Amino acid sequence: xxxxxxxxxxxxxxxxxxxxxxxxxxxxxxxxxxxxxxxxxxxxxxxxxxxxxxxxxxxxxxxxxxxxxxxxxxxxxxxxxxxxxxxxxxxxxxxxxxxxxxxxxxxxxxxxxxxxxxxxxxxxxxxxxxxxxxxxxxxxxxxxxxxxxxxxxxxxxxxxxxxxxxxxxxxxxxxxxxxxxxxxxxxxxxxxxxxxxxxxxxxxxxxxxxxxxxxxxxxxxxxxxxxxxxxxxxxxxxxxxxxxxxxxxxxxxxxxxxxxxxxxxxxxxxxxxxxxxxxxxxxxxxxxxxxxxxxxxxxxxxxxxxxxxxxxxxxxxxxxxxxxxxxxxxxxxxxxxxxxxxxxxxxxxxxxxxxxxxxxxxxxxxxxxxxxxxxxxxxxxxxxxxxxxxxxxxxxxxxxxxxxxxxxxxxxxxxxxxxxxxxxxxxxxxxxxxxxxxxxxxxxxxxxxxxxxxxxxxxxxxxxxxxxxxxxx
Amino acid sequence: xxxxxxxxxxxxxxxxxxxxxxxxxxxxxxxxxxxxxxxxxxxxxxxxxxxxxxxxxxxxxxxxxxxxxxxxxxxxxxxxxxxxxxxxxxxxxxxxxxxxxxxxxxxxxxxxxxxxxxxxxxxxxxxxxxxxxxxxxxxxxxxxxxxxxxxxxxxxxxxxxxxxxxxxxxxxxxxxxxxxxxxxxxxxxxxxxxxxxxxxxxxxxxxxxxxxxxxxxxxxxxxxxxxxxxxxxxxxxxxxxxxxxxxxxxxxxxxxxxxxxxxxxxxxxxxxxxxxxxxxxxxxxxxxxxxxxxxxxxxxxxxxxxxxxxxxxxxxxxxxxxxxxxxxxxxxxxxxxxxxxxxxxxxxxxxxxxxxxxxxxxxxxxxxxxxxxxxxxxxxxxxxxxxxxxxxxxxxxxxxxxxxxxxxxxxxxxxxxxxxxxxxxxxxxxxxxxxxxxxxxxxxxxxxxxxxxxxxxxxxxxxxxxxxxxxxx
Numbered sequence: 001x002x003x004x005x006x007x008x009x010x011x012x013x014x015x016x017x018x019x020x021x022x023x024x025x026x027x028x029x030x031x032x033x034x035x036x037x038x039x040x041x042x043x044x045x046x047x048x049x050x051x052x053x054x055x056x057x058x059x060x061x062x063x064x065x066x067x068x069x070x071x072x073x074x075x076x077x078x079x080x081x082x083x084x085x086x087x088x089x090x091x092x093x094x095x096x097x098x099x100x101x102x103x104x105x106x107x108x109x110x111x112x113x114x115x116x117x118x119x120x121x122x123x124x125x126x127x128x129x130x131x132x133x134x135x136x137x138x139x140x141x142x143x144x145x146x147x148x149x150x151x152x153x154x155x156x157x158x159x160x161x162x163x164x165x166x167x168x169x170x171x172x173x174x175x176x177x178x179x180x181x182x183x184x185x186x187x188x189x190x191x192x193x194x195x196x197x198x199x200x201x202x203x204x205x206x207x208x209x210x211x212x213x214x215x216x217x218x219x220x221x222x223x224x225x226x227x228x229x230x231x232x233x234x235x236x237x238x239x240x241x242x243x244x245x246x247x248x249x250x251x252x253x254x255x256x257x258x259x260x261x262x263x264x265x266x267x268x269x270x271x272x273x274x275x276x277x278x279x280x281x282x283x284x285x286x287x288x289x290x291x292x293x294x295x296x297x298x299x300x301x302x303x304x305x306x307x308x309x310x311x312x313x314x315x316x317x318x319x320x321x322x323x324x325x326x327x328x329x330x331x332x333x334x335x336x337x338x339x340x341x342x343x344x345x346x347x348x349x350x351x352x353x354x355x356x357x358x359x360x361x362x363x364x365x366x367x368x369x370x371x372x373x374x375x376x377x378x379x380x381x382x383x384x385x386x387x388x389x390x391x392x393x394x395x396x397x398x399x400x401x402x403x404x405x406x407x408x409x410x411x412x413x414x415x416x417x418x419x420x421x422x423x424x425x426x427x428x429x430x431x432x433x434x435x436x437x438x439x440x441x442x443x444x445x446x447x448x449x450x451x452x453x454x455x456x457x458x459x460x461x462x463x464x465x466x467x468x469x470x471x472x473x
Numbered sequence: 474x475x476x477x478x479x480x481x482x483x484x485x486x487x488x489x490x491x492x493x494x495x496x497x498x499x500x501x502x503x504x505x506x507x508x509x510x511x512x513x514x515x516x517x518x519x520x521x522x523x524x525x526x527x528x529x530x531x532x533x534x535x536x537x538x539x540x541x542x543x544x545x546x547x548x549x550x551x552x553x554x555x556x557x558x559x560x561x562x563x564x565x566x567x568x569x570x571x572x573x574x575x576x577x578x579x580x581x582x583x584x585x586x587x588x589x590x591x592x593x594x595x596x597x598x599x600x601x602x603x604x605x606x607x608x609x610x611x612x613x614x615x616x617x618x619x620x621x622x623x624x625x626x627x628x629x630x631x632x633x634x635x636x637x638x639x640x641x642x643x644x645x646x647x648x649x650x651x652x653x654x655x656x657x658x659x660x661x662x663x664x665x666x667x668x669x670x671x672x673x674x675x676x677x678x679x680x681x682x683x684x685x686x687x688x689x690x691x692x693x694x695x696x697x698x699x700x701x702x703x704x705x706x707x708x709x710x711x712x713x714x715x716x717x718x719x720x721x722x723x724x725x726x727x728x729x730x731x732x733x734x735x736x737x738x739x740x741x742x743x744x745x746x747x748x749x750x751x752x753x754x755x756x757x758x759x760x761x762x763x764x765x766x767x768x769x770x771x772x773x774x775x776x777x778x779x780x781x782x783x784x785x786x787x788x789x790x791x792x793x794x795x796x797x798x799x800x801x802x803x804x805x806x807x808x809x810x811x812x813x814x815x816x817x818x819x820x821x822x823x824x825x826x827x828x829x830x831x832x833x834x835x836x837x838x839x840x841x842x843x844x845x846x847x848x849x850x851x852x853x854x855x856x857x858x859x860x861x862x863x864x865x866x867x868x869x870x871x872x873x874x875x876x877x878x879x880x881x882x883x884x885x886x887x888x889x890x891x892x893x894x895x896x897x898x899x900x901x902x903x904x905x906x907x908x909x910x911x912x913x914x915x916x917x918x919x920x921x922x923x924x925x926x927x928x929x930x931x932x933x934x935x936x937x938x939x940x941x942x943x944x945x946x
Contacts, residue, residue: 039689052863156884164674171675179671180653180712197670198652201637202644202798204620234737236516237730239653241711256729257710263733264707267740268824274747275820275921276813281856284825285838289846296817296846297853300895304854308861310805315871321794321801328794328801332783332929335805339812340749340922347721347748351741352757363751373762380770388781398788422773448748448921449813456805471548 015047022048026056030063042068046075059083061096070099073108079286082111085120093122102128103148103258106135135252143229144261145221147243156184156210157193160203164310167200180239183217183250184209192230193217196239219244222251226262229358233259270354273442274347276303276449299449306453310335313460320464320472326400326410327467330385331460334417337381338425338459339452345370345429346446353433353443363434367427374426378419386415409471417466421459428454495521499529503536515541519548530557534569543572547582552759555584558593567596575601576621576731579608596653607727617695618703618733620716620725629657629665629683633676640673653712656723657682658688664723666690669712692717695724699735704829706732743827746915747820749776749922770924779821779926783808786933793937793945799873799883800940803858804933807890810854811898812925818843818902819919826906826916836907840900847899851892859888882944890939894932901927 017411025033037045046063049057049072057080061069073081073096085093085108097105097120109117109132121129131149138144152170154163171179182200186192193213195203203212219242233241233256243252253309269279278295280287314321321328349366352358357367389411392398400407429451433443486728498506510518518537522530522545530553533540546554546569558566570578570593582605594602604622611617625643627636636655644652652803655673666686668676676685687859692715693702706714706729728928742752751768752804753760787794794801822839825831862884865871873880902924906916 039687041689041691041709053491082796142677168674172677197674198644201641201670204645214512216514218514230733234730234733236514239729257707258713260707260729260733260736264828267736268828271744271747271820271824274744275816275818277817277821280821283828283830284821285830285835289842292846293849296814297850300810300813300817300850300854303859304806304857307806307809310809311802314802314805318798318802322798325791325795328804329784329787329791331801331804332787332808332933333777333780336780336812336926336929337773337777339809339925340773341769343748343749343920343922344773345748347744348750348757351744355737355741355756357756357758362758363669369762369765373765376766377770377773381773384774384777388784415588447816449809449816452810452812452925456809460805463774471771 014044015049015051018044018048019051020217022060023052023056026059026063030059033060033063034065034068037064042071043075046077047073047268050077050080054080054083058088058092063366066095067099070096073097074100074104078111081108084110086116090116090119090123094120098124098128101148102131102135102150103146103252105132106145107140107334109136110140127300138222141226142222143220143224143226143243143254144251146226146229146254146258147222148255149252151183151242151250152179152181153185153191153250154182154209156186156208156213158184158209160200160207160209160212161205163209164200164397167197180255181253182209182213183242183253184213185250191217191219191242191250193246194242204262217242220254221246226259227266227354230259230263230266234263266354270350270444273444274350274447276300276447299447303449303453306450307456309457312459313464317464320467324402324405324410324471326402326405326407326466327413327464327471330410331463333385334414334421334463335456335459336419336452337378337418338455339448340425341374341377341422342425342429342451342455343448345374345426346432346448346451349430349433350444350446353437360437363431366430366434370430371423374423375419377426378422381422382415382418384412385418389414405471413463413467413470416465416470417459420462420466421455424458424462425451425455428458474873487517488524491517492524496525496529499532499536503532506533506536507538507541510537515544518545519550523550523553527553527556531561531565535565539568540572540649543569547573547577554581557593558585559589563589563592563596563597564818567593571597571601574621574623575604575608576619576725578764579607579618580613581753582609583613583878611695614699614735615695616693616699616716616876618698619699619702619727620695620732622725623730624715624723624726625652625654626656626658626664626723627682629659629681629686631657631682632811633673633680633685634678636682637673640670653728654726655682655686656662656715656726657686658723658923663688664692664715664717667715690715693727694719696848699732700739700827702727703736703739707736718919723877731944739827743823743917746917747823747920749773749920756773757943772920776922776926779923780929783932783933786930786937790937797875797878797883797940797944799875799878800886800944803883803887804936807887807894807936808859808929808932810851810891810926811894811927812921813898814850814895815898815902815924815928816921818847819905819921819924822903822906823917823919826910833907833910836904839903839907843899843903844896847896848892850899851895854895855888855891858891862887878944886936886940886943889943892941893935894928897935898928898932900926901931 049060052060061072097108119134152167154166167182181194181196183191184193193215194217195213199212218232218236220232222245240253240255242250243254245251263364272279276299278298280295389400393400393407400410432446434450436446437443522533525533534545570581594605596639596660625640627639633743656664659665667690668686668687672685691705691709693705695716695718713726713728714726715723718724745752749772751771753768862873866873866880873883905919905924909919910916
């Protein structure tokens with residue numbers, strides 16, 4: 001079937017396009033499917049499977065060679081994959097899952113209910129079962145959970161030609177996902193060095209691996225979280241990173257494709273948190289309405305309780321509100337500007353923290369930037385606000401003066417409050433991620449709505465405070 | 474120097490740690506530096522360079538072998554790199570830059586001012602100059618701008634053994650960044666197939682590449698933007714993707730490390746936009762205060778003008794505000810809840826759009842999810858709000874009744890407005906990204922503050938509308 005050239009903004013329609021052909025073949029000539037789809041990427045075949053009626057998916061997988069079917073399973077939508085594996089017998093499922101890479105195997109089983117996963121593992125051959133059980137001990141979001149145990153390692157004193165021969169034997173006999181690099185070990189079995197496949201090919205004949213391997217490989221510990229693994233891989237432009245135990249032994253390797261998925265997921269979580277939602281952990285269109293409600297209602301309710309403090313402040317100044325109506329009129333304007341500047345600051349700082357551009361100890365340097373920044377921004381907004389009031393007054397569109405105060409006093413109150421509130425908003429928005437992180441929370445929980453709520457309450461107090469100084473005394 | 478094991482949350486202190494040693498060596502025995510740092514990753518050496526006094530950086534680079542210095546330059550902070558290249562003679566700079574990969578070369582020159590870049594290009598050897606000038610014609614954020622022209626391609630009818638021999642010759646003679654795959658071409662020079670280095674090693678002796686290569690390679694067009702390239706690489710778990718012209722000829726390849734950087738940058742932009750900031754394009758701690766002001770003041774002013782509409786609404790209902798003070802008291806509470814639910818919706822939808830989970834045509838499906846979601850969320854908040862009022866009233870902490878209305882009417886007004894405003898907020902927050910995209914803007918510009926401002930204005934109208942029905946008639 002046809003090669004695919006990807007152009008900007010095109011969605012992948014391959015599944016929907018080819019599904020009818022595959023359905024027809026399943027009916028008429030299922031034996032041809034393997035040959036017809038031989039050159040297609042398994043990701044595209046997974047797309048096709050997703051477009052088939054559910055009961056045809058296991059049939060489709062069954063007509064593919066087993067290793068190929070396992071590849072397709074790897075790219076299948078997680079929910080569909082779990083359902084397909086539930087629909088098969090444990091033996092059938094085990095036969096497919098065994099063909100997957102060990103790290104994917106562990107991930108797939110993670111998505112099934114524990115009992116079913118156990119049944120499938122028990123049907124696996126002993127070697128695969130051992131590998132799988134070992135990987136399932138790790139947190140799926142840690143380096144141990146991301147790594148695969150398929151890698152090539154040879155003693156450091158092996159000759160280049162012998163290593164190359166071994167690599168060719170392994171490449172022919174097994175599927176080694178991570179064969180971008182060859183690792184060398186010392187006499188005690190500890191990781192000694194690394195060289196890429198290209199470097200192995202480039203090595204002069206007659207040399208040993210010890211002569212040509214890099215002796216200070218970049219490694220991660222099995223407990224490193226996926227963000228840290230992503231940072232190491234991206235800092236050092238690696239395709240694969242070895243996971244090394246405290247004793248210095250190679251436990252597995254993590255390939256860059258798993259890390260890209262991890263980066264995307266982390267970023268999705270961060271964006272959702274910034275918007276004031278608990279991380280959904282599922283695509284928006286697939287998540288159940290009930291689950292989504294729970295992930296949103298919690299924060300909304302917390303924020304509502306926070307906002308109730310504004311009611312307290314308003315009640316406290318009720319008398320002044322009745323006395324000076326002009327004061328009430330500008331409340332939404334003044335207060336929301338603080339939330340906006342706070343939301344800017346918090347998005348800048350949480351992102352810089354996620355990228356490790358800013359450490360916890362930088363809080364003072366950040367505060368020294370944000371306070372003057374906030375004052376300047378507040379002054380700009382304050383001037384605009386005062387001009388707005390002066391314009392309305394001059395045009396005769398509205399009269400902000402009253403027997404007890406002049407319109408200039410109102411304008412000055414709005415202007416000065418904006419300076420104070422915007423400066424306070426920038427400071428709050430920038431310091432909240434530090435406070436959260438210091439307290440052991442995820443700094444990304446410093447959401448725009450949370451900052452806005454904090455600044456609403458304090459902003460109102462600033463506003464009435466300034467009004468008291470200028471207008472109400 | 475010592476190998477580095479990366480543990481969670483550790484910042485890379487290598488530069489600061491080793492800089493004093495390197496400084497001492499530069500003084501006493503500069504010739505030893507190359508050997509001492511031989512096994513270090515160039516990213517770590519770049520860290521060291523960043524920790525040195527500026528005038529020592531060119532000296533440090535000069536004592537390293539030229540190819541090694543070029544590697545360090547590749548990982549150096551962009552600003553520092555530009556300054557270092559400005560400080561050298563054009564000849565010295567050209568000698569270093571020539572040693573870099575062609576794609577990095579183009580990126581480095583992009584950061585210099587045009588005249589200086591031209592001087593350096595002119596000092597390059599003809600072949601490097603041609604490669605560099607070709608790549609510089611592309612938008613740096615497009616596939617053409619990301620690709621490197623170093624790749625290995627051979628005719629499809631080459632034998633496996635011959636191809637392997639050629640690969641070894643090339644690997645020994647040149648630095649081929651992208652040597653993860655070998656591409657095959659047909660008689661007319663068009664891209665015919667691809668196989669990974671592992672597959673080449675695994676291929677049976679006596680076969681030709683045409684027998685073993687994949688004949689439907691996944692490719693991108695040179696005009697694809699970096700987001701699209703990232704999506705292709707991550708969908709298909711690729712390490713490298715070929716860039717192919719409309720005529721089917723291989724133009725270059727893009728490696729996964731460049732794509733990870735692109736994903737991170739895109740993501741930073743999206744988070745900053747979501748927070749209501751123009752994309753900074755520079756690390757937070759490095760950007761000048763003036764530039765940052767400009768990137769923030771623009772949106773803040775636009776939002777302020779938006780919020781001025783709230784003033785109009787408030788002025789319109791001034792009479793009612795004076796008559797029923799209880800009404801004014803709940804304004805911040807009620808209005809901000811709409812902004813919060815809108816901010817949730819907009820963060821969910823913009824992210825799902827960035828991940829291509831949602832297309833423009835899905836707007837109706839999204840609206841049908843968000844409206845009921847908003848009504849349920851609004852009802853939850855409305856009930857909490859009414860309970861709050863009832864509690865204060867029952868405890869005697871505040872009296873919301875007046876000669877003209879009962880406290881129950883106030884509670885009902887707050888409760889019903891919350892349902893309407895939260896539902897409206899969810900709908901606005903979810904539809905704004907679609908509208909922006911439809912109008913040709915980046916949907917990520919649907920920032921939390923923008924949604925909050927839109928919802929503030931309409932939310933006030935809803936509030937006064939509900940109040941009019943329940944309280945004011």
